[in-house]
Structure formats: C-alpha cells, structure tokens
Amino acid sequence: xxxxxxxxxxxxxxxxxxxxxxxxxxxxxxxxxxxxxxxxxxxxxxxxxxxxxxxxxxxxxxxxxxxxxxxxxxxxxxxxxxxxxxxxxxxxxxxxxxxxxxxxxxxxxxxxxxxxxxxxxxxxxxxxxxxxxxxxxxxxxxxxxxxxxxxxxxxxxxxxxxxxxxxxxxxxxxxxxxxxxxxxxxxxxxxxxxxxxxxxxxxxxxxxxxxxxxxxxxxxxxxxxxxxxxxxxxxxxxxxxxxxxxxxxxxxxxxxxxxxxxxxxxxxxxxxxxxxxxxxxxxxxxxxxxxxxxxxxxxxxxxxxxxxxxxxxxxxxxxxxxxxxxxxxx
Amino acid sequence: xxxxxxxxxxxxxxxxxxxxxxxxxxxxxxxxxxxxxxxxxxxxxxxxxxxxxxxxxxxxxxxxxxxxxxxxxxxxxxxxxxxxxxxxxxxxxxxxxxxxxxxxxxxxxxxxxxxxxxxxxxxxxxxxxxxxxxxxxxxxxxxxxxxxxxxxxxxxxxxxxxxxxxxxxxxxxxxxxxxxxxxxxxxxxxxxxxxxxxxxxxxxxxxxxxxxxxxxxxxxxxxxxxxxxxxxxxxxxxxxxxxxxxxxxxxxxxxxxxxxxxxxxxxxxxxxxxxxxxxxxxxxxxxxxxxxxxxxxxxxxxxxxxxxxxxxxxxxxxxxxxxxxxxxxx
DNA sequence: TTGTAAGCGTTATCAT
DNA sequence: ATGATAACGCTTACAA
Numbered sequence: 233x234x235x236x237x238x239x240x241x242x243x244x245x246x247x248x249x250x251x252x253x254x255x256x257x258x259x260x261x262x263x264x265x266x267x268x269x270x271x272x273x274x275x276x277x278x279x280x281x282x283x284x285x286x287x288x289x290x291x292x293x294x295x296x297x298x299x300x301x302x303x304x305x306x307x308x309x310x311x312x313x314x315x316x317x318x319x320x321x322x323x324x325x326x327x328x329x330x331x332x333x334x335x336x337x338x339x340x341x342x343x344x345x346x347x348x349x350x351x352x353x354x355x356x357x358x359x360x361x362x363x364x365x366x367x368x369x370x371x372x373x374x375x376x377x378x379x380x381x382x383x384x385x386x387x388x389x390x391x392x393x394x395x396x397x398x399x400x401x402x403x404x405x406x407x408x409x410x411x412x413x414x415x416x417x418x419x420x421x422x423x424x425x426x427x428x429x430x431x432x433x434x435x436x437x438x439x440x441x442x443x444x445x446x447x448x449x450x451x452x453x454x455x456x457x458x459x460x461x462x463x464x465x466x467x468x469x470x471x472x473x474x475x476x477x478x479x480x481x482x483x484x485x486x487x488x489x490x491x492x493x494x495x496x497x498x499x500x501x502x503x504x505x506x507x508x509x510x511x512x513x514x515x516x517x518x519x520x521x522x523x524x525x526x527x528x529x530x531x532x533x534x535x536x537x538x539x540x541x542x543x544x545x546x547x548x549x550x551x552x553x554x555x556x557x558x559x560x561x562x
Numbered sequence: 563x564x565x566x567x568x569x570x571x572x573x574x575x576x577x578x579x580x581x582x583x584x585x586x587x588x589x590x591x592x593x594x595x596x597x598x599x600x601x602x603x604x605x606x607x608x609x610x611x612x613x614x615x616x617x618x619x620x621x622x623x624x625x626x627x628x629x630x631x632x633x634x635x636x637x638x639x640x641x642x643x644x645x646x647x648x649x650x651x652x653x654x655x656x657x658x659x660x661x662x663x664x665x666x667x668x669x670x671x672x673x674x675x676x677x678x679x680x681x682x683x684x685x686x687x688x689x690x691x692x693x694x695x696x697x698x699x700x701x702x703x704x705x706x707x708x709x710x711x712x713x714x715x716x717x718x719x720x721x722x723x724x725x726x727x728x729x730x731x732x733x734x735x736x737x738x739x740x741x742x743x744x745x746x747x748x749x750x751x752x753x754x755x756x757x758x759x760x761x762x763x764x765x766x767x768x769x770x771x772x773x774x775x776x777x778x779x780x781x782x783x784x785x786x787x788x789x790x791x792x793x794x795x796x797x798x799x800x801x802x803x804x805x806x807x808x809x810x811x812x813x814x815x816x817x818x819x820x821x822x823x824x825x826x827x828x829x830x831x832x833x834x835x836x837x838x839x840x841x842x843x844x845x846x847x848x849x850x851x852x853x854x855x856x857x858x859x860x861x862x863x864x865x866x867x868x869x870x871x872x873x874x875x876x877x878x879x880x881x882x883x884x885x886x887x888x889x890x891x892x
Numbered sequence: 893t894t895g896t897a898a899g900c901g902t903t904a905t906c907a908t
Numbered sequence: 909a910t911g912a913t914a915a916c917g918c919t920t921a922c923a924a
Binding site: 234277279280281282283284286287292294311312315316324325326327328329331342343345346347348369371483484486487490510512513514515 | 840
C-alpha cells in the first residue's frame with residue numbers, strides 16, 4: 233500500500249540510491265532530479281519502513297514495557313514518565329498489558345523480544361529461577377521495577393523494608409496499641425512475585441520488635457475483609473490501626489468501614505503503601521508511603537538505556553528514597 | 563547477540579533452507595541433521611526475528627493503540643480488553659501513551675504506522691480536516707473510540723447525546739429545579755477534540771427543553787470550581803444538581819464539596835459520565851452514565867480486524883448502548 | 893533429503 | 909551526480 237524507495241526510483245527513472253540521497257539529504261543529487269523525487273515522495277506520502285531500516289542496521293530504538301492490570305494502577309502511572317524519558321533519548325516505547333497471568337507475562341515479554349525491543353522494563357509477576365533464566369535467555373537488558381527476581385537482573389525499587397519500619401514507628405507514635413498488617417496471601421499458591429509485600433512484611437516484623445507492648449497481627453488472605461471484621465469485633469479497649477501493603481487494600485478497608493458506619497481515624501487507623509494517584513479523590517486523605525513512582529520510573533529508564541548502550545554492564549540493585557505521608561487516617 | 567538461521571546453518575554445515583525446514587517442521591529433513599539443528603537452536607536459544615519475518619511477508623500481525631494520560635482513566639481500562647481480543651485473533655497489541663499533547667499524538671501515531679502496525683485504535687485528542695487527512699495518509703485502518711474525527715474514519719461510541727437527555731430526565735424526575743452542566747472549555751483554545759463533550763452538551767440542551775420550569779446553566783471553564791462556588795452561593799430555595807461531562811469532574815466537585823462541608827445529595831445533586839472503575843472506591847456512590855467501555859473496546863477491535871482483513875471496507879459510525887446508573891448522589 | 897536464488901525495504905560501500 | 913552490489917534475517921519457489 234505504502235510507496236517504497238524502489239517504486240519512487242522506478243517512477244523517476246533513477247536508481248534507488250539516488251532516491252535515498254535525495255530523501256535523506258546526504259550526498260549530492262541533481263537539482264531537477266531531486267525536485268522530482270521529492271514531489272513523488274510527497275504525493276505518495278513516502279515514509280521509510282522502520283522494520284526494514286531496523287533490520288538493516290540492527291537497532292530498533294524501541295523499548296518494551298510490560299504493565300499490569302489497571303487494578304494495580306501504581307504502575308500505570310509511571311507509563312507516561314517512562315515514555316517521556318525514553319523519547320528524550322530517541323527511543324520509542326512499546327507497552328503491553330498483562331492481566332495478572334503468569335503465562336501471559338512470559339508470552340508478552342517473549343513477543344517484545346522477538347520484535348527486537350532493545351530492552352525491557354517490567355514489574356514482574358513471575359519469579360524464581362526459571363523466570364530468571366528465561367529473562368537472561370532474551371539476551372537483552374531487562375530492568376525490574378519494584379519486584380525483585382534475581383541478583384542477575386537489575387532492580388529499581390525503594391527500600392520497602394525500612395519504609396514499613398518507619399510506618400510502624402509512625403503508627404506507634406500516634407498511640408495505637410494494636411497494629412494489623414494487611415497483605416496478599418503469603419502462601420501464594422499461584423507462585424506470584426510478591427517481593428515488595430514480603431519486604432514490607434519483614435519491615436513490619438522488624439518494626440514492631442521495638443514496641444514490646446504493641447499487639448500485632450498479620451492478615452494475608454485473599455478474602456481479608458472478614459478477618460478485618462474479626463479484628464474489629466474483638467476490639468476491646470485498645471486502638472487498632474491497619475497497615476495495608478498497597479493503597480488498594482487500604483481503600484477497600486475504608487470502603488468496608490464506611491458500609492459498617494465506621495470511619496477512620498475515629499474507629500480505627502489506616503495506612504497504605506504506594507500513594508497511588510487516585511488518592512486525591514478520596515476522603516479522608518489516606519496516610520500512606522510514597523514509593524516515589526516518578527523517581528523509580530526515571531531511574532529505571534535511564535539505567536535501561538545505559539545497559540543498552542554500554543556493551544558491558546553489571547546488574548545492580550538500585551534503591552530510591554521513599555516518603556512517609558502522614559495525612560488524615562491515623 | 564541472538565543467533566540467526568544463517569549462523570545455525572553454518573554451525574551445522576548445511577544450508578539455511580534445511581535449517582528452516584527443521585525449525586518450522588515443514589518439508590523433510592534428515593533425522594540426524596534435524597537433531598543436530600534442533601540442538602544448536604536450543605543451545606543458543608534461537609528465536610526468529612519477527613522484523614525480518616514481517617518484512618518478508620508483509621504482515622506484522624500487530625495493532626497500535628494510542629492511549630492518553632491516566633487522568634482520563636476511562637480509556638486505560640479498555641486496554642486489557644483490547645489486548646485480549648486482539649490476541650484471540652493472533653494479533654499483538656502495541657500501546658503507546660500520549661500525555662495530552664496534540665503534537666505527541668501525531669508523532670506517536672506516525673511512529674506506530676512507520677513500524678508497520680496493521681491498524682490503529684485511538685481515542686483522539688486531535689480533530690479537524692488536517693488530522694483526518696493525516697490519518698488517511700497512513701493508509702491503514704484507524705478506528706476512533708469515543709471522539710469522532712470524520713465520517714471517513716470509523717468511530718465506535720455510545721449515543722452520548724441521548725444519554726445526556728436521559729440524564730436530564732432522571733435529574734428532573736428527582737425534583738431538582740436547577741441543573742448545571744459541567745464540561746471542559748468549549749471555546750477550546752488548544753483545538754482539542756471534545757466531541758463527546760459537545761455531544762453531551764447538545765443532549766443536555768435538548769433535554770432541558772422538555773422542562774421549561776427548570777433553571778439551567780453551563781459551566782465550561784478550565785477553572786470550574788469557582789463557578790460551582792458561585793452557583794452554590796447564589797442558591798436560593800431551589801435544589802441544584804450538577805451534571806458533569808466526565809466522572810473526574812464529578813469527583814472533583816464532590817471533593818470540593820467535602821472541603822466546604824457540603825455533601826450530596828443533601829446539599830446538591832451530582833451525576834457523572836463514564837462510570838470509571840475507581841468509582842467503586844468512592845463514597846457516596848456516584849450516579850453516572852456507563853459508556854460501556856468493555857463493549858466499545860470489544861467492538862472496536864473486532865471492527866478494526868475486519869477492516870484489516872477485508873480489502874474493501876467502508877467507514878461507519880457504530881453506536882453501542884449506554885446505561886443510566888442512578889446511585890446515591892442524586 | 894538438500895540447496896540455490898530471489899525478494900521484502902532499507903542502508904552502506906564502492907564505482908563510475 | 910548517479911548507479912551497482914551486498915547486506916540485515918527470514919521466506920518461498922524452484923531445482924537437484
């Protein structure tokens with residue numbers, strides 16, 4: 233459908249080399265010849281076929297990004313930033329979405345690699361040795377955001393563990409006597425990568441050690457609202473706060489509370505993780521931990537490009553600063 | 563870095579044709595030869611270069627999707643659906659994001675076309691004759707979602723105009739005496755495509771005609787909250803409802819109200835458009851119009867694939883059903 | 893069973 | 909100023 237250099241050459245009765253010179257402005261071309269070439273090119277709306285070009289000089293100048301279901305919107309937010317940063321350096325960003333399915337994720341990553349993306353950014357759902365080998369077999373730089381897969385693959389993250397410790401500090405300082413950590417299932421039957429949650433949990437456990445009088449509990453179930461209910465029902469004369477490993481959990485708890493006529497911080501304290509964008513629409517303002525999405529995205533892209541452009545690179549673990557946001561729910 | 567058919571052929575001392583036959587399981591290959599080829603391929607993790615393959619048979623089996631800033635999340639929601647539908651038919655989906663910038667949008671679309679996407683899905687920010695010509699110059703099928711660009715380009719949408727009329731009916735039936743339509747700036751200095759809002763506005767105007775006693779007003783400013791304030795301040799003895807052309811507007815109004823100690827429906831009625839996913843986290847439950855994101859996405863993909871696969875196709879305007887959702891804010 | 897040759901659209905090198 | 913040729917990696921006839 234689209235016109236090619238060869239076709240232009242034929243129409244103009246010159247060789248394709250001449251056409252190229254005219255089009256790309258390199259080398260010298262007869263004035264009249266050039267004019268005619270440019271006219272035809274314009275008329276038929278010539279555009280270079282980037283597949284062919286890439287095939288030729290072995291570079292696509294494209295990055296692949298695997299993102300997940302909108303539920304976990306904290307990653308979706310980064311897409312714009314990634315796109316902008318990549319563009320600054322002349323790279324095109326190809327995003328694919330993976331609806332929380334391990335097999336799909338691999339399939340999509342493979343699809344990106346097969347399409348010759350020069351590097352891949354991913355907040356992985358998969359984990360383990362097999363996945364590590366898979367990523368390494370791609371033979372292109374891969375950067376993990378948040379979730380860690382292996383030391384052989386660069387991860388950009390915030391120090392979730394100490395963030396959780398500080399969150400505990402804050403909650404304790406506010407005078408809560410019982411603190412409940414809410415996170416995804418830890419037994420994790422599906423084998424999903426919940427590294428960040430594990431880190432936060434570790435931080436939580438570490439954090440409460442400092443407060444021997446503090447009661448604590450961990451809720452790590454798919455169906456966590458009934459457990460929350462139990463906690464509230466059992467509530468005696470002490471104040472309880474829920475520290476949720478992810479703002480969505482916290483929002484669900486908040487919504488659940490509203491249905492029961494409970495509000496925070498009056499009836500219980502509530503704190504999330506991630507500081508997702510939609511929080512600005514939520515009342516009361518959720519206290520949370522900002523995991524610095526923007527910084528992580530910028531760093532991840534810059535690191536990826538570095539790995540692409542330097543023949544030699546070594547995997548790293550990069551930590552960015554987080555921020556404890558004490559707002560209205562504690 | 564990755565191994566190619568030629569390299570395998572060389573290693574095995576056969577021609578690349580033989581290697582291809584072994585790899586693709588077509589034609590007959592000597593048992594031993596095949597075994598050796600497969601081993602080398604496995605060892606070096608051979609994967610066909612899809613750029614080369616596409617270049618060869620003129621098909622990429624890929625779709626491009628242009629999506630916008632997460633603010634307008636109503637489109638982001640569709641991505642998963644689009645991806646799944648495309649995959650069912652064997653297509654790969656490449657998403658790019660455009661942060662509300664007219665130039666960027668064109669650039670990204672061109673980038674997708676240059677990379678030989680076979681079709682493009684877009685909820686366009688651009689509009690007008692120039693943009694229409696641009697899209698047509700791509701020479702590949704383009705489907706617009708929501709916003710209309712030209713009759714020469716297929717649009718999939720819901721009937722926003724009648725939806726707005728019905729919304730007015732609902733609000734009037736609830737006994738409101740003053741109804742204020744909130745939408746983006748209509749003078750629209752940036753030349754952004756606000757077709758859906760224009761349609762809704764038209765529906766609003768049509769709708770109120772049926773209720774001569776109903777007071778009404780239109781707020782179409784970037785900075786609309788002060789105008790809302792004025793409406794509330796001027797409020798006499800009649801009940802006011804805000805019909806917002808987009809749930810984000812409604813949520814902002816709700817948040818604004820909360821800051822002022824006002825709540826709906828006690829102090830004013832509130833209704834949105836789109837039924838974006840995050841509404842489930844919002845209290846009180848926002849009354850809104852479901853613009854059937856899922857249906858639109860599925861239809862758009864199926865229509866796009868049809869246009870890709872049939873040489874001859876004619877642009878259409880496809881309308882899907884919407885749904886008035888009367889919840890708690892009216 | 894295996895190989896040769898041409899082609900997809902672009903680019904780079906070397907001649908004329 | 910212009911052209912011929914080979915190359916990128918894969919595919920598909922068409923031989924041998």
